[in-house]
Amino acid sequence: MTSTAIITGASAGIGQATAFLLAKKGYNLVLAARTSDRLEAVAKQIKELGSQVLAVPIDVTDEQQVDSLVKKAIDTYDQVDILINNAGICMTAPITQTSLDDWQKILNVNLWGYIYPIYTLLPHFLSHHHGIIINVGSFGGKMPLPNMTAYCTSKYAVTGLTETLRLELEPKGIHVCGVHPSVTNSDFLERAVFRGEQEKSSEQIRSSIEEMLKSPLASQPLDVAKAICKMIDHPQAEVVVGTGAIATNFYRFAPSLSQWLLQQSITNS
Numbered sequence: 355m356t357s358t359a360i361i362t363g364a365s366a367g368i369g370q371a372t373a374f375l376l377a378k379k380g381y382n383l384v385l386a387a388r389t390s391d392r393l394e395a396v397a398k399q400i401k402e403l404g405s406q407v408l409a410v411p412i413d414v415t416d417e418q419q420v421d422s423l424v425k426k427a428i429d430t431y432d433q434v435d436i437l438i439n440n441a442g443i444c445m446t447a448p449i450t451q452t453s454l455d456d457w458q459k460i461l462n463v464n465l466w467g468y469i470y471p472i473y474t475l476l477p478h479f480l481s482h483h484h485g486i487i488i489n490v491g492s493f494g495g496k497m498p499l500p501n502m503t504a505y506c507t508s509k510y511a512v513t514g515l516t517e518t519l520r521l522e523l524e525p526k527g528i529h530v531c532g533v534h535p536s537v538t539n540s541d542f543l544e545r546a547v548f549r550g551e552q553e554k555s556s557e558q559i560r561s562s563i564e565e566m567l568k569s570p571l572a573s574q575p576l577d578v579a580k581a582i583c584k585m586i587d588h589p590q591a592e593v594v595v596g597t598g599a600i601a602t603n604f605y606r607f608a609p610s611l612s613q614w615l616l617q618q619s620i621t622n623s
Contacts, residue, residue: 355433356406357435358383358427359376360437360438363442364396365392366387372440372578373400377400377404378405381405382405385397386410394409408427415470423471435485439490440490442464443460443464444547446547447504457504464512468512468515472487486586488531492535493601495512497601512532517532531589535573573596
């Protein structure tokens with residue numbers, strides 16, 4: 355029986371790269387994203403690869419739309435085997451420049467956008483005693499990052515969600531995995547929010563990240579997609595992709611020194 359995977363944030367970047375890899379492996383795919391024209395373009399390319407694909411434009415922060423996504427997936431393919439939570443937005447801003455509306459937006463997409471699909475699909479997984487949940491987090495969910503309090507809060511929450519779900523669901527035959535990319539050269543800059551103490555510093559932040567994305571330090575969407583596919587074939591607790599693995603290991607073994615260096619980066623910026 356052909357396995358079926360739901361991928362959120364599938365219209366570009368990591369989600370798109372993962373969809374192409376799984377299509378080449380013969381999976382049935384259910385692709386979700388807000389931008390319908392981009393989503394349909396990805397679905398068209400996947401059909402050309404010979405895979406079955408269902409494209410469902412939704413907002414993952416809307417519980418009813420997520421319910422509809424899962425219902426359509428099950429109605430179309432009878433069984434869903436894999437959920438890949440990937441939708442997300444990034445924000446870089448001092449806490450003094452982070453509004454309550456910013457907090458709501460970040461947490462709605464990066465956390466509730468994961469909770470809703472899990473909550474809706476979980477009864478289906480439990481009834482089959484089978485399933486894989488892969489939460490795409492961030493190395494910012496394993497260590498603090500300068501001027502990214504709201505973003506890191508959301509990603510730390512995803513890490514906690516992933517690790518505690520694993521305790522509950524592994525004995526029931528459901529694997530829960532975390533894939534934590536470092537800075538990834540994808541389309542996230544289109545939706546990212548950059549805010550400094552003044553307009554000039556906001557532009558400086560965006561410019562520095564753009565330069566970083568062009569450097570060998572940045573991961574590529576395909577790197578993360580390969581890690582996700584490896585998790586599907588051989589489920590494990592988590593993996594940090596790219597140079598973020600070095601940073602998170604350093605933070606784990608030398609947290610005080612790491613925090614001092616991160617504070618210096620804020621002071622000198």
